[in-house]
Amino acid sequence: MxxxxxxxxxxxxxxxxxxxxxxxxxxxxxxxxxxxxxxxxxxxxxxCGVSQCGACTVLLDDVPIRSCTxxxxxxxxxxxxxxLDGLSGKRPHPLQREFVELQAGQCAFCANGMIMGSLGWIEGRITAGNHEVPSEAEIEDFLSGATPNGQGNYICRCGTHTRIVAAIRSAAKEMVR
Ligand code: FES
Ligand code: FES
Incomplete structure (x- = not known):
């Protein structure tokens, strides 16, 4: 051991x-x-268990990783x-709140990856000095894995990506302040 x-x-x-x-x-x-x-x-x-869907995402030293592999x-x-278990304090984190308020999930199995992945992505942008609210196109690129660092690719099997993008963008407005 x-x-x-x-x-x-x-x-x-x-x-x-x-x-x-x-x-x-x-x-x-x-x-x-x-x-x-x-x-x-x-x-x-x-x-999926093979690093494809993002459902298992956690932040390792602030970087989103696939914990299944x-x-x-x-x-x-x-x-x-x-x-995700440690994300909220006395109140839900803005990402958690916006996912609920904008009903960004049907079964919500993907929600962990969507929230933790975008948390690491947005925090990384802020750390790099980018305080702009990400555009819908940037969020879509992130979720589809088209970002330069290749951290993305988050799959929602229920197809609620439109609401997920809206929830991430709405939360980001508060996170970048
Ligand atoms: S369960 Fe880890 S990426 Fe799908
Ligand atoms: S809401 Fe069901 S997988 Fe995304």
Whole structure:
């Protein structure tokens, strides 16, 4: 057994995980299972399991990643992970609020990826000094994976992308202030 310490939604946690092999041949369990089964995180979900849909997205050191294929041994000790479970404080985060108010989901299975992915994307723009509200076209490019860093590609199987784009844009207006 190997172990990892992480900062999970602001709280220091540690747990063991299964690892097989060593060096270049090392493999280990996926971060998604570890977060859900050891730490009760219910935001990140198993959708496709092969890095295609985004349902399992979490922020690793502020960068959206696909936790279904991210093996634990590749996560640095003391890395910071944020999940949807830790997003709201006393009030819902603007993204959460706008997804509800604009009814940006039917089954909402994709909502975790849409919210956490756009959170990391918008925060990244702000950190880079871009305080512009993203246009609908920019949000569509982000969701379709057309951004330069390739972090996008978030799939909604119910086809509510129009409302999702509107919810992200509405929340971004508050986030960039
Ligand atoms: S479940 Fe991870 S990308 Fe689909
Ligand atoms: S609302 Fe059902 S997958 Fe997006």
């Amino acid at each position: 190997a172990s990892r310490k992480i900062l999970l939604n602001g709280k220091r946690v540690a747990a063991e995980y299964q690892a097989i092999g060593s060096g270049d041949s090392e493999t280990s369990e996926a971060l998604l299972y570890w977060l859900r089964e050891r730490f009760g995180q219910q935001g990140p979900r198993f959708g 991210r093996q634990l041994h590749t996560v640095d000790d003391n890395a910071e992970i944020r999940t």
